[in-house]
Amino acid sequence: xxxxxxxxxxxxxxxxxxxxxxxxxxxxxxxxxxxxxxxxxxxxxxxxxxxxxxxxxxxxxxxxxxxxxxxxxxxxxxxxxxxxxxxxxxxxxxxxxxxxxxxxxxxxxxxxxxxxxxxxxxxxxxxxxxxxxxxxxxxxxxxxxxxxxxxxxxxxxxxxxxxxxxxxxxxxxxxxxxxxxxxxxxxxxxxxxxxxxxxxxxxxxxxxxxxxxxxxxxxxxxxxxxxxxxxxxxxxxxxxxxxxxxxxxxxxxxxxxxxxxxxxxxxxxxxxxxxxxxxxxxxxxxxxxxxxx
Ligand SMILES: Cc1cc2nc3c(=O)[nH]c(=O)nc-3n(C[C@H](O)[C@H](O)[C@H](O)COP(=O)(O)OP(=O)(O)OC[C@H]3O[C@@H](n4cnc5c(N)ncnc54)[C@H](O)[C@@H]3O)c2cc1C
Numbered sequence: 648x649x650x651x652x653x654x655x656x657x658x659x660x661x662x663x664x665x666x667x668x669x670x671x672x673x674x675x676x677x678x679x680x681x682x683x684x685x686x687x688x689x690x691x692x693x694x695x696x697x698x699x700x701x702x703x704x705x706x707x708x709x710x711x712x713x714x715x716x717x718x719x720x721x722x723x724x725x726x727x728x729x730x731x732x733x734x735x736x737x738x739x740x741x742x743x744x745x746x747x748x749x750x751x752x753x754x755x756x757x758x759x760x761x762x763x764x765x766x767x768x769x770x771x772x773x774x775x776x777x778x779x780x781x782x783x784x785x786x787x788x789x790x791x792x793x794x795x796x797x798x799x800x801x802x803x804x805x806x807x808x809x810x811x812x813x814x815x816x817x818x819x820x821x822x823x824x825x826x827x828x829x830x831x832x833x834x835x836x837x838x839x840x841x842x843x844x845x846x847x848x849x850x851x852x853x854x855x856x857x858x859x860x861x862x863x864x865x866x867x868x869x870x871x872x873x874x875x876x877x878x879x880x881x882x883x884x885x886x887x888x889x890x891x892x893x894x895x896x897x898x899x900x901x902x903x904x905x906x907x908x909x910x911x912x913x914x915x916x917x918x919x920x921x922x923x924x925x926x927x928x929x930x931x932x933x934x935x936x937x938x939x940x
Contacts, residue, residue: 650693651685651692651693651694651695652693652694652695653694653695653697654694654695654696654697655697655699655700656696656697656698656700656701657700657701658701658702658703659701659703659704659783659810659812661701662674662696662698662701662810663783663784663785663808663810665694665696666696666807666808666810667785667808669693669694671691671692671693671694672692672693672694672695672696672807673690673692673694673695673696673807674695674696674697674698674761674810675695675696675697675698675699676697676698676699676718676719676754676755676757676758676761677699677721677753677754677755677758678753679746679750679753679754679758680754680758680762680764681695681758681762698718698719698757698810699719699755700719701719703717703812704717704718704719704720704757704812704813705717705719705720706720707720707724707725707728707730707731708730709730709734709818710815712817712818713815713816713817713818714730714731714734714735714738714815714816714818715813715814715815715816716731716738716756716813716814716816717757717812717813718755718756718757718758718760718780718810718811718812718813718814719755719757720755720756720757721751721752721753721754721755722742722745722746722750722751722752722754722755722756722759722769723742723748723751723752725738725739725742725756725769726739726740726742726743726751727739731816734816734818734819735776735816735817735818735819736819736825737772737775737776737819737825737826737827737844737846738769738772738773738776738778738816740772740825740827741768741769741771741772741773741827741829741842741844742756742768742769742772744768744827744829745759745768745769746836747836756769756814757811757814760773760780760793760796760803760811760814761803761805761811762801763796763797763798763799763800763801763802763803763867764800764801764838765797765800765862765863765864765865765866765867765868766838766839766842766862766863767862767868768827768829768839768842768862770793770797770860770862770868771827771842771843771844771860771861771862771868772827772844772860773793773814773816774793774794774844774858774860774868774870775825775844775845775846775858775859775860776816776817776819776825776844776846776858777816777817777846777858778793778814778815778816778817779791779792779793779814779815780793780796780811780813780814780815781811781812781813781814781815782805782809782810782811782812783809783810783812784806784808784809784810785808786808788812790815791804793814794860794868794870797867797868798867799866799867800866800867819846820848822848822849822850822855823846823847823848823849824846824847824849824927824928825844825845825846825847825927826844826845826923826924826926826927827842827843827844827845827923828842828843828844828919828920828922828923829841829842829843829919830842830915830918830919832906838863838906839862839863840863840906840907840911840912840915841861841862841863841864841901841907841912841915841916841919842861842862842863842919843859843860843861843862843895843916843919843920843923844859844860844862844923845857845858845859845860845920845923845924845927846858847878847924847927847928849883849928852882852883853880853881853882854878854879854880854881854882854883855879855880856879857874857875857878857879858870858875859871859874859875859891859895859920861895861899861916861920863901863906863912864899864900864901864912864913864916865899865900865901869899871894871895871898871899871916871920872898873894873895873897873898874891874892874894874895874898874920877890877891877894878891878924883924883928885925888921888924888925888928889921891920891921891924892916892917892918892920892921892924893917895916895917895920896913896914896916896917896920897913899912899913899916901913901916
């Protein structure tokens with residue numbers, strides 16, 4: 648039987664000491680992903696270093712034009728934060744659509760990123776929002792663009808002793824419109840078959856910038872760069888939205904798995920991208936459209 652030592656860190660220093668003197672140690676936050684993987688025999692850490700109660704990881708603040716969310720903040724707190732709702736509404740909406748209230752109370756935003764699932768709901772919203780992550784270890788600190796952090800399912804550019812300390816999300820601008828769409832068999836209770844997050848900058852009826860992030864349709868969450876190019880610099884119309892949604896469906900590369908076939912996922916990308924684009928193009932500036940509940 649696997650014997651795993653559990654260390655509850657009370658500070659960043661304690662966390663880094665506990666992780667650095669054991670080669671197969673792993674950070675854990677809420678454990679909603681990691682404990683399942685341990686139970687299924689996919690991960691066998693001999694030591695778990697819990698960062699869930701490290702005070703430095705628990706704040707939500709406005710800092711120099713960004714919302715800075717501590718990595719150990721539970722998803723439910725991200726979803727209900729007035730700061731996040733007001734300044735990074737796409738992220739609040741996506742977090743509200745993760746799992747059940749129990750999962751959101753336990754699971755953290757840092758864990759959603761650290762787990763590196765291509766279907767992670769907060770991840771697509773964060774990528775569409777242009778988020779970065781702050782990463783720290785005993786060797787130092789760095790900040791990485793979130794969309795450049797993923798190498799494949801369950802794999803990030805982080806080394807095992809590197810901890811995500813915070814997620815840095817640029818404050819939404821007055822001329823930015825955003826929407827998050829997710830399709831899962833049991834609504835928000837389930838992992839997404841596809842999720843789509845969109846952020847459009849609109850000035851005088853023209854799309855001046857577009858960010859479209861797709862989840863569960865490639866080995867990592869991706870930007871639909873061709874679809875973004877289709878819509879950028881143009882005035883939204885139903886034919887432009889139709890064209891951009893078709894381009895997004897063409898440029899993703901889904902696989903068949905237990906949740907759905909590749910062709911079904913491609914169709915969902917078309918439907919959800921079209922729906923999200925229609926909502927942002929018709930909606931009010933600075934508002935989230937596409938809330939499932
Ligand atoms: C019933 C159920 C439903 C779910 N539904 C959804 C859903 O709808 N959408 C969705 O996206 N996810 C869903 N999940 C997955 C999971 O709840 C989320 O991914 C959650 O955010 C994970 O956070 P955690 O704190 O529990 O991570 P943990 O399980 O503690 O950690 C996950 C991974 O991240 C690493 N990690 C944790 N914190 C850090 C950090 N600060 N720095 C670096 N690495 C770190 C850990 O080492 C581990 O490898 C569901 C899970 C369950 C069990």
